Amino acid sequence: MKNWLVLTLSALVVTGCQSTPDEPQLSKTTKQQKLEPTLVPVVDTTPLSVVLSESSVEAAVVVELSPQQEADVWQRIRRQLNLPIPVQQQIDAQRDYYLKHPAYMNRVAERAAPFMHLIVDEIERRGLPLELALLPIVESAFDPFAYSHGQAAGVWQFIPGTARQYGLDINWWYDGRRDVYASTHAALDYLTDLNNRFDNWLHALAAYNSGGGRVSSAIRKNKRAGKPTDFWSLDLPRETRAYVPKLLALAEILKQQKKYQVSWLPIPNQAYLEVIETDTQIDLALAAEKSGLKLNQLHHYNSGYNRWATDPEGPHRLLLPSENAHQLKQWLASADSKDLVRWTRHKVKSGESLIVIAKQYHTTAQAIQQANSIRGHLIRAGDYLLIPAASRDLKDYNLSAGQRLSATQSQQRGAYKITHEIANGDTFWDLSRKYNVNLRQLAKWNGMAPTDPLRPGRELVVWLKDDSKSSGVTRNIHYQVRSGDSLARIAQKFNVTIDDIEKWNQIRRSNYLQPGQRLKLIVDVTRLGTDS
Numbered sequence: 001m002k003n004w005l006v007l008t009l010s011a012l013v014v015t016g017c018q019s020t021p022d023e024p025q026l027s028k029t030t031k032q033q034k035l036e037p038t039l040v041p042v043v044d045t046t047p048l049s050v051v052l053s054e055s056s057v058e059a060a061v062v063v064e065l066s067p068q069q070e071a072d073v074w075q076r077i078r079r080q081l082n083l084p085i086p087v088q089q090q091i092d093a094q095r096d097y098y099l100k101h102p103a104y105m106n107r108v109a110e111r112a113a114p115f116m117h118l119i120v121d122e123i124e125r126r127g128l129p130l131e132l133a134l135l136p137i138v139e140s141a142f143d144p145f146a147y148s149h150g151q152a153a154g155v156w157q158f159i160p161g162t163a164r165q166y167g168l169d170i171n172w173w174y175d176g177r178r179d180v181y182a183s184t185h186a187a188l189d190y191l192t193d194l195n196n197r198f199d200n201w202l203h204a205l206a207a208y209n210s211g212g213g214r215v216s217s218a219i220r221k222n223k224r225a226g227k228p229t230d231f232w233s234l235d236l237p238r239e240t241r242a243y244v245p246k247l248l249a250l251a252e253i254l255k256q257q258k259k260y261q262v263s264w265l266p267i268p269n270q271a272y273l274e275v276i277e278t279d280t281q282i283d284l285a286l287a288a289e290k291s292g293l294k295l296n297q298l299h300h301y302n303s304g305y306n307r308w309a310t311d312p313e314g315p316h317r318l319l320l321p322s323e324n325a326h327q328l329k330q331w332l333a334s335a336d337s338k339d340l341v342r343w344t345r346h347k348v349k350s351g352e353s354l355i356v357i358a359k360q361y362h363t364t365a366q367a368i369q370q371a372n373s374i375r376g377h378l379i380r381a382g383d384y385l386l387i388p389a390a391s392r393d394l395k396d397y398n399l400s401a402g403q404r405l406s407a408t409q410s411q412q413r414g415a416y417k418i419t420h421e422i423a424n425g426d427t428f429w430d431l432s433r434k435y436n437v438n439l440r441q442l443a444k445w446n447g448m449a450p451t452d453p454l455r456p457g458r459e460l461v462v463w464l465k466d467d468s469k470s471s472g473v474t475r476n477i478h479y480q481v482r483s484g485d486s487l488a489r490i491a492q493k494f495n496v497t498i499d500d501i502e503k504w505n506q507i508r509r510s511n512y513l514q515p516g517q518r519l520k521l522i523v524d525v526t527r528l529g530t531d532s
Helices: 073-078 089-100 102-112 116-126 130-140 160-165 180-198 201-210 212-224 238-255 284-291 295-301 322-334 354-360 365-372 401-410 428-435 439-445 487-493 498-505
Strands: 004-010 049-052 058-064 273-277 317-321 342-347 384-389 416-421 459-464 474-480 518-524
Touching (some): 073 130, 102 130, 116 180, 160 180, 180 212, 295 317, 354 365, 365 384, 428 439, 487 498
Antiparallel strands (some): 416 459
8 A cells, every 4th residue: 555645735837837845744644753844855756646726726745655754663664575475374373373362462562662663774774674573573572581491582582602603792791682782683694694595585584493404404305305495395393384474474464454454553663762882881770860761671671781780891882762862971971981880999808709709799700800900810818909889789670680580480380489509410300300390390480491501509499389188287397407317207207208308408318417407397287296
């Protein structure tokens, strides 16, 4: 459907002369956006449709809007969708799912709203298919904190290896996979490389999901068997066979929105976020305060930062709404670089190391070394160090990695929660069998993927079911081991099993009990003997 803007002008009909309109007044296309006259140039080469009134005095000039001039970014995308959409049962099934869940699409649009304009701008700048703007819906539902069972993170769902290959850093301070600005550029680089490799966008999209090697192997297999090598004919993983149809289904719904009577939540077609460079590390709470934003808002727009501040080594980049960006720029213009974080003076105590001090102040040894021009790790008791520290309580940084993990682990997932300290050789598989819990759930409770490595010393949360068969009252108690006690004797005394005691205390029956040792027990107090 054509998009037209109608301009009403006064004109004199003079033989041999062409009237030149005065500064035209453009109609307001939506409440969110008013197009400025300069955005619609009327020149000799522009096709015009002129309808003269009966008096030949009034003329209506109809000017077609470009996709970039649309008021809604979805319409800007819709007008540039060009990938062929074949008749396929897989597409029909995915389309029907999306059509039956309009509330889901509205939630996705709300998440996408701050970022969609910058994504579309970059796709257009590179001359890539606009269908790619819909890919984060398939990948992550536009959740910048999304983390999959395959170790993929961010709106574009990069796995660590591919992320680093395309220039995204992953460290204690920062995870570039969750940086929407950086990961968008990396994802489009990757997709471009895949399309150059296959010269076929459906193959490239399939490779983005399952890997280029997997798609190449499927193509070779079909060639050897004399079969077609189009996407629909390839033997690919089930997830990939659904992945491409999901994207094409979204494109079809948007392209044929009148047919399907669908209207996604509008997103104003104008830049919402502005990039600000701070040149050095900055406390996110301070940046929020000086820009007039709430801390959670600022951290959401800059979800790549794992901690209370940006990475000391960079990037020193923040995305903020334009008005807030202006406020922050004004403050930065007069601020000293040392004003961007709070500094604490720490006197080194005997036995302290940089790692111990860094852990105390929730920073890194490298950050302390850099701040104090220290080479190596040698520090002396009595020396004073300047430590970069958070300006607010760490609990206020709700979207930091630590606070998000704490929130995840605290969600009620069973009758009671225990912690397990990871030992050398522990795996999710072994722990899931030990505690009789689902492997993927165990990983999810701890904000991890089942394939993530387990670091000795880290604590995992395990949610256990209530195994009590009694309708009585259960209580958590701590029992102090006495001389001569054994697990069997304690289990019998409190009407519990040895397996339960092992689970509750992360011990094995081969371990020796020490007098004075405290054991956690979950007991039915209505069934305790009088000698307890």
